[in-house]
Amino acid sequence: MCVAFCCMVLSVYATGSDMCINHLGNGQSLIRFISIQKYLLLPIEEKANEARVSLLVDNQVVNTMNIRLAVDKVDYYVPYELSGLDVGRVLLDIQGITENAVCWNELKLSTSFDKNNREPFRPSYHFTPEYGWMNDPNGMVYKDGEYHLFYQYNPYGSVWGNMHWGHAVSRDLVSWEHLPVALAPDGLGAIFSGSCVVDENNTAGFGKGAIVAFYTSAGRSQTQSMAYSLDNGRTFQKYAGNPVVTSDIRDFRDPKVSWHEATQKWIMILAAGQEMQLYSSPNLKDWTFESRFGEGQGAHGGVWECPDLLQLPVKGTDKKKWVLICNLNPGGPFGGSATQYFVGEFDGHRFVNESPKVTKWMDYGKDHYATVTWSNAPAGRTIALAWMSNWDYANQVPTFQYRSANSVPRDLYLYEQDGQTYLASVPSGELLALRSKPVKKGSFKVNKSREVKNLLKANEGAYEIELKIGDVHAKKCGFQLYNSKGESVSCVYDLEKKQFLMDRTLSGETAFSDRFPAVTSAPLTMQDEYAIRLLVDKSSIEVFDGEGRFVMTNLVFPDEPYNHLKFDSEGGSFRVLSMNVYKLNK
Ligand code: FRU
Secondary structure (H helix, E strand, O other): OHHHHOOEEEEOOOOOOEEEEEEOOOOEEEEEEOOOOOEEEEEEOOOOOOEEEEEEEOOEEEEEEEEOEOOOOOOEEEEEEOOOOOHHHEEEEEEOOOOOOOHHHHOEEEOOOOOOOOOOOOOOOOOOOOOEEEEEEEEEEEEOOEEEEEEEEEOOOOOOOOOEEEEEEEOOOOOOEEEEEEEOOEOOEEEEEEEEEEEOOOOOOOOOOEEEEEEEEEOOOEEEEEEEEOOOOOOOEEOOOOOOEOOOOOOEEEEEEEEEOOOOEEEEEEEEOOEEEEEEEOOOOOOEEEEEEOOOOOOOOOEEEEEEEEEEEEOOOOOEEEEEEEEEEOOOOOOOOEEEEEEEEEOOOOEEEOOOOOOEEOOOOOOOEEEEEOEOOHHHOOEEEEEOOOOOOHHHOOOOOEEOOEOOOEEEEEEEEOOEEEEEEEEOHHHHHHEOOOEEOOOEEEEEEEEEOOOOOOOOOOEEEEEEEEOOOOOEEEEEEEOOOOOEEEEEEEOOOOEEEEEOOOOOOOOOOOOOOOEEEEEOOOOOOEEEEEEEEOOEEEEEEOOOOOEEEEEOOOOOOOOEEEEEEEEEEEEEEEEEEEEEOO
16 A cells, blocks of 8 residues: 555654655655554754644645745754544645655654653743743633643744644642643634633523633734633634634734723723734624724834833722733834833723823733733632743743743732832732742841852752842942852842943853843832842742832743852942742742
8 A cells, every 4th residue: 555655664763553645846745654643743943944744534624834944954843633533534735845854753753742851941830841842921811729821832842833822720829730732823823822701691692501612713913712611621612703804904912801890891902913902792703893992102113013001009098990901012122022111091992192291011021921810810800911922032042842931920019109000910829839938048248249148058949038238338238149150130229320231241141142142221219128039940040029010021041059148239338138049849
């Protein structure tokens, strides 16, 4: 049988399994299987061009993925699922790769795919995909004790492409169970970012308590589609009437849907070029345009993406205000992507920004993007999650088996200062459960310089430092995390410039992109004492002001954990009132 079809019969990995590869000489090859196993392991070379891999069953194309099959060398493998397919009816049509590429000898059938975590930079308590590429958090929704996290996912390589919604669930926002892909590309396009709601009153008619997902179908045009799940997100049915919202605007995406109590309607906010558009609906299916927001407001250095619209209490008052979260790329304060927000009023039709002249940033690091909040979160909480990377270099960071992590979850509230209302972000309380017993290193005076060596005995790179600084007579209060390789991250309270700064130019591997080395800065409110929490993981540092008045999220790629801290003062002394170091264990 094979003789007629094949140029080459490949004896593979698993005994008794074969496949026949027929090169057609024009960059097209066909693969037929003699037997099938759960996976075909595909060899990937990240710098190779994308080949188009189509799965055909009974001569019909089931799907087509763009996959960087190895031409010169293999960087890693990804699993291509074959389980459930009938061997005699399957054909793989691979286009755009030559006969002499190395991939042809490296294809392997296998019953398993090794998901062991071997990469030194893979975070220990931040969410990462098991393998492959991740960007924006999507469809975050809480239901029946579970926090669902969907995310922009490429299962066929660790660079952007083939957007699916990956899926994981957690009961505590810290330990995540990976679930199968929730939504895969279809005839309307790839599955771009979006949101989920719980349709408690069955307004859409899919079923009471259905989880309804909204996403952008990214095909030739960007349109908004929906899908629903009646089994708590384990499987989704795409709505036959898709798309439900269309436009002739090129960048038209990332629908975030929420219930507006006062008007008893669903509201969809989505990004359209450099503005946000608002729609309303009684039933999640029929949407009416309400208004647009954005012209002349905030930063416009790039495309607006991934919006969110929510109401939050203002701390210390009985007021509530509306917040419009707007992710922007490029045009962030340190280059590339960042999250800005607007505070104001929303009446179910129109959002009005109360301070159109002020640009407000949600995080002052370089690696905080696509931030959105959980829908239906319990106990009146508003919990946000960001993608911890930046489009400036996201595809180049030095990891392979997986690429990108999320920030830690953060609880949001508003506070007032100098006539403005700002958004505060604090690490979600669940993170405290990660702490081991504190190693106490304070208190002491810093006059010029003071070292605290060996922060932790066996430092594996996942820890928290809680610092309180007071008795400040200095112009600058600095501290520098460093390791024995001479790699360091320097932070400083610059009390003259009223700024908090973090410098990662010497933090470890930085050369993968000339946009990676950076000094980031946040405005500082002058206080008698400064409390701060540093959440450090194997490749990130998130600095939280004790009151949540600023947050700074930056990636770092050190050769070994920073296990020493050096304080220094300029123009006078200060005191470290307390310093606790906690190993963070999952
Ligand atoms: C933001 C974004 C979204 C889009 C998605 C595609 O990072 O560009 O606007 O839906 O990523 O993966």
